[in-house]
Amino acid sequence: MELLGLYHYWVFAVLLMIGFYAVVAKVNLVKKLIGVSLFQSAVFLLYITMSKVTGGTAPILQEGMVDPVFSNPLPQVLILTAIVVGISTTALGLGIVVRIKEEYGTIEEHEIQEIDRR
């Protein structure tokens, strides 16, 4: 277990950077938004990973539990709200992309810049 004790954090780092790669390297705006949502999910994963305690259980009290160990509720609260906020802001981004498509006729970054330069 010692060897894999940091695996969750490595996955977080890799996921974060996969999302970041999509944001910086992809030209298509919808793809960039997908990258942002991967990035978001990676951060969610980091927080929830930190909240876990070995041998713990979800921080919901239950009758008949003998001396329970609970995982940390605080990161869970932060992420719970962040997921809904995340989908709302992603929708806002998609709304902007749809408007760009209607005004410019394309959602590829290069072509938009080209049209702007004219």
Added chain:
Amino acid sequence: MMEIVLNVLSWILLSAGGVFVLIGGIGALRMPNLYTRMHAASVTDTMGAALVLLGVMLQAGLTLASIKLGAILLFLLITSPTASYALASAALLAGIKPDAGRAADETRGP
């Protein structure tokens, strides 16, 4: 005594469910075209799901958890064939022919 019988029965159901799920999964990977793969996947969605959930239900006994498991099973049995129908319908709409053999893969959809 009763408990042992129930336990053994639930283990049998659980392992049979696991086997069906696995078979369906392999089928979904290995079958030659879309419609046959859909057929294999449906096995996991109905037979596998029913066996696994019944097995877990026997472990739970007569509690609220059993009722919830029953509801899950009921909804799965209603929704997954609907999903299969919707998918097959969308594929037909796109012009993928339900053709036996490997040929169907060549006529790709959009």
Added chain:
Amino acid sequence: MTVLFGIFLLTLLVITAVAIVHTRNLFVAVMLLGIFSLLIAINFFILDAADVALTEAAVGAGISTVLFLGALALTTERERLGTQHRWLSLVVVTSATLVLLYATFDKPLFGDPDAPVHQHVAPWYLEKTPEYIDIPNVVTAVLASFRGYDTLGEVFVVFTAGIGVMFLLSAHSGGPGRRKREASGIGLREHLIPRVVGRLLVPFILLFGLYVQFHGDFGPGGGFQAGALIAAAFILYALVEGEDRTLAALPQNALNALMVCGALLYGGVGLAGIVLGSSFLDYSVLSADPVAGQHLGIILIEAGVGMTVTGVLLSIFHAFAARDRI
């Protein structure tokens, strides 16, 4: 053993993420994003975050795929140009990954109970929740009462995002594509089986949403999850019966009212605390008994959260769907 399951699932997660970024077909990317959401929900569940997993389930399965598909229907399905500055980006990203990986070696090991994050306020929350608030779900207690400010802020962010989408998409379209009204917007009315099953399931989803809303004090659940579930029920109705019938059942005015009233209810409960002689968002004074006051306050603000989230998510969905028909 469960940790090993988690590690396996995380590996699948990374593979899925790579495939999402790699594919040039945006439709495929959205489908894979669905798998990604399922995987991350299971991971949350294994990591003891049942509430978070339920939120991810409600949002990922019910809302996000539908929204992305709506956006794809309005834009395009294929990336035409692919990648820019591929090697430069790869170098930057790889070096940043290495820095991050190096940084992880300073983190406490996975599940370490002595990690700094568990030493600060969390034990206090766990210890005092039965005494001050007396509800089993500590997550709900922290969300609604101890950190009520935070949640108020989040609700207003959701509210603002909803207003933003409505502003953006209700503007008149100057672009091409006048489509016939009857061509889209009728949903799957011609498909008998989805229609029957969809109509059958909508009341159950609504009921389950209300259960999640009001059972949130005792089990996983609360306003955010319930809002997403109820919105998913109406989205299902819109898919099988068409937009116009859904809007007839729950008109846009009602959704606007729902959004505003939810946010106002939350703020109002906070102000009631001040009026009754305590601080903002202190529910103890709402009733003669402080614990009963906390219960009342939590139920009210969770209702407010649920109303706002339902209103916002449905308004967003309708805004995208209506754009399709302009």
Added chain:
Amino acid sequence: MYYAVTIALLVTMALALARALMGPTVYDRVLAVNMFGTKTVLLFSVIAFLSGRPDFLDLALAYALINFIGVLAVLEFFRSRAAKRVAEEGENSPRDGAAER
């Protein structure tokens, strides 16, 4: 015993993911997503018992109820796209254009 079922489910999920990555048509991927969703429902049910918290079956119930919305959305997406295409072709055909002018 739960472990054996969990492992079977995980392996099936990996197989479904492989199908989703391989394609070849988009419908295969949708099929894989749907199959993955059902496996998730089962996995949630089994893990809820494995970890001794059967009150968390709510999660599985949520997925059982709303997972197929995604597939219906896909059907609707293709249906409305096909309808749009028909409408656009109708507009572009010369006879219709003349009638509009």
